[in-house]
Amino acid sequence: MTGSVIIVGAGHAGFQLAASLRQAGFAERIALINDEGHLPYQRPPLSKAYLKGTGGPETLMFRPEKFYHDNKIELITDRAHAIDRNARKVALASGASLDYGHLVFATGARNRLLDIPNARLDAVRYLRILDESHALRELLAPGMRVVVIGAGFIGLEFAATARAKGLEVDVVELASRVMARAVTAEISEFSQARHAAAGIRIHLGVQVTAIEADGAKVTGVSLSNGTHIPADLVVVGVGVLPNVELAAEAGLPVASGIIVDEHLLTADPNVSAIGDCALYTSKRFGGSLRLESVQNATDHARCVASRLTGK
Ligand SMILES: Cc1cc2nc3c(=O)[nH]c(=O)nc-3n(C[C@H](O)[C@H](O)[C@H](O)COP(=O)(O)OP(=O)(O)OC[C@H]3O[C@@H](n4cnc5c(N)ncnc54)[C@H](O)[C@@H]3O)c2cc1C
Numbered sequence: 001m002t003g004s005v006i007i008v009g010a011g012h013a014g015f016q017l018a019a020s021l022r023q024a025g026f027a028e029r030i031a032l033i034n035d036e037g038h039l040p041y042q043r044p045p046l047s048k049a050y051l052k053g054t055g056g057p058e059t060l061m062f063r064p065e066k067f068y069h070d071n072k073i074e075l076i077t078d079r080a081h082a083i084d085r086n087a088r089k090v091a092l093a094s095g096a097s098l099d100y101g102h103l104v105f106a107t108g109a110r111n112r113l114l115d116i117p118n119a120r121l122d123a124v125r126y127l128r129i130l131d132e133s134h135a136l137r138e139l140l141a142p143g144m145r146v147v148v149i150g151a152g153f154i155g156l157e158f159a160a161t162a163r164a165k166g167l168e169v170d171v172v173e174l175a176s177r178v179m180a181r182a183v184t185a186e187i188s189e190f191s192q193a194r195h196a197a198a199g200i201r202i203h204l205g206v207q208v209t210a211i212e213a214d215g216a217k218v219t220g221v222s223l224s225n226g227t228h229i230p231a232d233l234v235v236v237g238v239g240v241l242p243n244v245e246l247a248a249e250a251g252l253p254v255a256s257g258i259i260v261d262e263h264l265l266t267a268d269p270n271v272s273a274i275g276d277c278a279l280y281t282s283k284r285f286g287g288s289l290r291l292e293s294v295q296n297a298t299d300h301a302r303c304v305a306s307r308l309t310g311k
Pocket of ligand 1: 008046
């Protein structure tokens with residue numbers, strides 16, 4: 001028997017696991033530890049419709065509060081602080097602790113922070129969580145000049161949205177093409193042309209070396225090729241770091257993710273890891289893989305729900 005399932009992290013993976021377990025008839029305790037001050041919500045609109053200004057935060061929520069109540073999913077607003085694998089306990093930041101039969105890390109990833117001069121100023125922003133998207137949507141105004149650092153998915157989506165809202169947009173990317181980590185050269189070329197046609201200036205093969213400021217006010221960025229781009233706002237999209245520290249401190253093997261097998265099980269048979277934080281064995285790709293996508297997170301969740309309910 002599995003016993004209580006405690007899920008750390010209430011993003012796409014954590015939410016889906018709780019919902020799929022109940023759907024599969026799992027009758028024991030499910031607790032979902034949520035360290036964000038909102039009901040579990042979808043991230044993709046944060047750089048798209050929500051950023052544009054469509055709808056309020058409630059449009060992002062997977063389910064209303066009643067769903068958790070009706071399905072006996074305990075949504076605990078807190079942060080998992082430490083894991084004792086021998087005693088099978090999760091210590092929470094509030095001082096409370098939870099016993100588990102099976103523990104699931106669904107801790108996702110966090111923004112990789114820029115480490116250059118003036119990178120901590122207020123007009124240097126990131127885009128991962130609802131609060132960041134909401135603050136940006138309030139801030140963006142026609143005519144404002146924004147430099148986006150990083151031409152990955154998030155950087156380019158932000159750039160397209162900002163341009164559609166009438167901002168002057170420059171994107172700076174170290175690689176020689178946009179979205180180089182994720183798509184083929186043809187898709188890069190197509191996407192770059194679409195952004196350029198919208199009036200977005202893309203600077204490839206260069207690095208931002210410093211953010212320039214007048215006191216606390218951002219005035220622009222300096223590039224490694226000696227040029228300067230004026231800016232009122234800088235948005236950083238230089239990738240994420242998987243949240244593996246809690247697992248590592250609990251003595252579980254981690255590398256560029258929490259290491260799990262093809263069934264998403266860690267080295268401990270009572271602990272799984274799913275979604276953006278999981279570095280899993282993929283027979284199909286013949287090696288280890290960590291993916292940052294909603295489909296991956298929800299597939300992982302369904303897979304673990306099936307395993308825990310004996311399917
Ligand atoms: C702006 C944006 C747009 C995106 N657009 C797309 C898209 O169009 N298509 C797509 O497929 N993917 C998209 N993604 C990626 C997708 O959102 C992620 O792959 C997905 O959210 C991963 O889900 P997850 O549950 O693994 O992690 P997350 O969604 O990151 O959730 C993890 C949760 O765990 C919490 N947590 C971490 N540590 C603790 C702790 N110790 N205690 C309690 N809670 C903790 C975190 O705060 C977070 O709430 C986008 C991402 C962003 C940021």
